[in-house]
Amino acid sequence: xxxxxxxxxxxxxxxxxxxxxxxxxxxxxxxxxxxxxxxxxxxxxxxxxxxxxxxxxxxxxxxxxxxxxxxxxxxxxxxxxxxxxxxxxxxxxxxxxxxxxxxxxxxxxxxxxxxxxxxxxxxxxxxxxxxxxxxxxxxxxxxxxxxxxxxxxxxxxxxxxxxxxxxxxxxxxxxxxxxxxxxxxxxxxxxxxxxxxxxxxxxxxxxxxxxxxxxxxxxxxxxxxxxxxxxxxxxxxxxxxxxxxxxxxxxxxxx
Numbered sequence: 351x352x353x354x355x356x357x358x359x360x361x362x363x364x365x366x367x368x369x370x371x372x373x374x375x376x377x378x379x380x381x382x383x384x385x386x387x388x389x390x391x392x393x394x395x396x397x398x399x400x401x402x403x404x405x406x407x408x409x410x411x412x413x414x415x416x417x418x419x420x421x422x423x424x425x426x427x428x429x430x431x432x433x434x435x436x437x438x439x440x441x442x443x444x445x446x447x448x449x450x451x452x453x454x455x456x457x458x459x460x461x462x463x464x465x466x467x468x469x470x471x472x473x474x475x476x477x478x479x480x481x482x483x484x485x486x487x488x489x490x491x492x493x494x495x496x497x498x499x500x501x502x503x504x505x506x507x508x509x510x511x512x513x514x515x516x517x518x519x520x521x522x523x524x525x526x527x528x529x530x531x532x533x534x535x536x537x538x539x540x541x542x543x544x545x546x547x548x549x550x551x552x553x554x555x556x557x558x559x560x561x562x563x564x565x566x567x568x569x570x571x572x573x574x575x576x577x578x579x580x581x582x583x584x585x586x587x588x589x590x591x592x593x594x595x596x597x598x599x600x601x602x603x604x605x
Contacts (some may be wrong), residue, residue, distance in 0.1 A: 503546025
């Protein structure tokens, strides 16, 4: 995994024309590195940047309204296949790529472009490490947690590739100082472990507060994160249950 002082993880954020490639394309990519220092702790570094990308199609007005990138901004920019390898394959001892809701970035940053790099999802990490957060969006975590050292101006405007990557990197740094990188990589490969019921009449209820009937219903939900979280609570209850008594009832011995 590289020497103690030269491992790093590259946080990636994309702005796109929509959510589904190949119908949609990338119009901006941003990155921010988080590295392990001589003190053994992880730090946000000065290695960062962004690049506009020509998505080779018009940017819909509803998407322009989110990130404010317009067709004229990207008409002379490089295409994603040309700019992505230099960012997604940084060399050195890069042990993983990371993103908030990494499943989205992975749709565009394919295994071919990343050479099969491991990923960390800071949304999935936050569910486990910051379970009391009122929400788990990048920006809610930013203002609820107030990560040390986060420069407010560098983190603005929201919904642009570099500022969002910069904010995500501060969450990642703190996660890496709480849990090892291997655990964060493993969590990315599982559904999200939600700390509370996310919707419906039980919204906001912690799983351990549900009765067995409600928990069983959620364990069959169509949403894989809800199913995974409910089944995790069912397994916990099974492990905590006292073992069944074997043989004849105790009172029989008195007869």
